[in-house]
Amino acid sequence: MKIVAFFVILAGLAAVGADNASANPKYAGIVVDAKTGKVLYSEDPDSLRYPASLTKMMTLYMTFEALEAGRISLDSRVPVSAHAAAEPPSKLGVRAGSSVTVEQAIQALVTRSANDIATALGEFLGGSESRFAQLMTNKARALGMTRTTYRNANGLPNTAQMTTARDQARLGIALRQHFPQYYAYFSTRSFRFGTQTIGNHNRLLGNVNGVDGIKTGYTRAAGFNLVTSAQADGRSIVGVVLGGTSGGARDAQMRKLVAAYLPKASRGGASNLIAESRTPAAPVAVAASVPVPVQPTASPAVVAATSDVASLSLPNAGPVPSGRYEEKLAGASAYAPEPNARGAAAAVTAAMGARPMAVPTPAPEYMPQAAVREESVPATDSVTTASTRPSANSAAGWVIQIGVSQSRDAAMSLLQNAQDKGGQVLRSAKPFTVAVAAGGAQVYRARFGGFDDQKDALNACNALKKKGVACWASLQ
Structure with a gap:
């Protein structure tokens, strides 16, 4: 019996060791009631992470804003520069000097997460991608995304480009609430471009009850990211998973979060949380x-x-080393x-618990003379x-x-x-x-x-x- 007990103890220790080995320090997650701003679940929601292609959510926000203001139309042509055409995959593969419509660009970002077209949109809307990135960061601040900084329009690796799970939830809510006339693009299952039929990278669409978007993302440094919106029975949530170890693990985690927290969301609340x-x-x-x-x-x-948070046996989480980000914030001024x-912005900030941070002072070239x-x-x-x-x-x-x-x-x-x-x-x-x-x-x-x-x-x-x-x- 003593020998049996000894081996049982060894097996238990091995299991603990396996759990520790599988712990994922990149993981961060949050689920927010999209009608009230209440945080239903969170784990490391304010730790800095790389957004990867979740960056394209802000590129699309800026595109929708330009459409709504009448500055562009869905039929406007987006020129593809040599710089944009040279971006690495995923990409649409459009030749330099050609163009796509704004609507095709939106569909390419939502489905294939096309890096070349994201860059082209940034150049089209901002004059240059670097200028557009500053405008994206400014917009993030205006939406209360206090810990997000953009450096490009597509999410390709850049050590200064960072975000948090909480900020991405805020952006996901803003996209749906500010642009209901364009939000349906995030539900696109596939679209035709020339002879290609391009499918959506988001495997939860059509497979999880209530899921209607939003965006996937992956780089080696970021891991597997996903922002998901789900609506059913008058309830509405936005969930974020950052730093998944694989696409399948990320999707499985989001399935658990939707199943656990969508039934707990409120049926009533403000019509527009993110002002x-x-x-x-x-x-x-x-x-x-x-x-x-x-x-x-x-x-x-x-x-x-x-917030009452139910345990879903999530991996142990810890912030990524912050040193790689802090050096980029030298000389920053506090945002107030x-x-x-x-009003609404303050209310949802309190509900979601957004934390202020020091942000880089914008370079003079980003401030128009007449501003x-x-x-x-x-x-x-x-x-x-x-x-x-x-x-x-x-x-x-x-x-x-x-x-x-x-x-x-x-x-x-x-x-x-x-x-x-x-x-x-x-x-x-x-x-x-x-x-x-x-x-x-x-x-x-x-x-x-x-x-x-x-x-x-x-x-x-x-x-x-x-x-x-x-x-x-x-x-x-």
């Missing part, structure tokens, strides 16, 4: 509702709108949101209503801002344009302008007030976006 906020790095456009065509070599047209960027930085705005603003009947409520409560102009007349024109397009959406809203000091000059914010609460303002802004009017809602 865009101003950041010190984000330039402010002069007119948010005026479509600006994008030229392949032009500067980018920047438009302002700008604009004081009045509150206005709103953090220089004085504490008190002078308010002028655009209507003939001034309202005491114009500058209080929840508001929608549609743009900033250098003259009051131009700001009022923006308001009139929004009213013409918005119709019934703005029937009870009160248009007004706010004069603010910026860099020694005076500019005018074009806003609508009179909304009873956060939900009303967000719903109105979402409706305006569908009508081609860029906007953002905030507490005045």
Whole structure:
């Protein structure tokens, strides 16, 4: 009996050793209720990881934003440069000097995760891929992705390009909520390009109940990544798995997370959790509702709108060594949101527990000459209503801002344009302008007030976006 017990103990020790050997320090995961922002599950959600091709989610966010603002259309041609054509696989294999449509580019990113087309889109929208990467990082900050930095449009290896599971969940929610008219592309099972029929890398589509996207990713340094959206029975979640040891292990883990946490998600909640906020790095456009065509070599047209956790026997997790990232942050300044960027963005930040971090100060070349930085705005603003009947409520409560102009007349024109397009959406809203000091000059914010609460303002802004009017809602 003693001999049997001895071998049992040895077997147990061997099993423990095997578990430790299989522990995956790259792993990070999170599941978020997409209607309330509540974190249903997390493991190392704020540890830095490489995004790999999850990067293309932000490339697509920027593309959808340009489509919504009217700066490009689905039929616009995206030229493929020699640099883009030379990117390594996965790729569509388009020759340098040729082009694809924006819609083909979207489908190529969603299905094949084409690196060449992601680079081409970045050059098309940003003038250069490096400039586009800075715009991607600025957008990440505006969405509350405080620990994400982009250096390219496709996710190919770059030691300074990093993210977290929490940030990717935030982006996944934002994609679905901000662009419902384009989100269906993430459900594309396959598409035809020339003689090719290209299938989607996401093996959960059509195989897991409720899954409707979003994106896979892999590099040797990152491991196998996956962001998944699932909706069923009025419930909605976004899950993230980073650093899987294989595609099969990653997919199996996501299946477990969807099965365990989708039934626990709420059936009710806010209509739009991720509200865009101003950041010190984000330039402010002069007119948010005026479509600006994008030229392949032009500067980018920047438009302002700008927990109880059940155990699933997950692998032991630990952060990747942080030294390789910290050296890139030398001389960084601390990021602090604009004081009045509150409301929905602040609520979901609290719910998801986003952690601020030091971020690189943007290089001067990324700041347009005419950019206005709103953090220089004085504490008190002078308010002028655009209507003939001034309202005491114009500058209080929840508001929608549609743009900033250098003259009051131009700001009022923006308001009139929004009213013409918005119709019934703005029937009870009160248009007004706010004069603010910026860099020694005076500019005018074009806003609508009179909304009873956060939900009303967000719903109105979402409706305006569908009508081609860029906007953002905030507490005045």
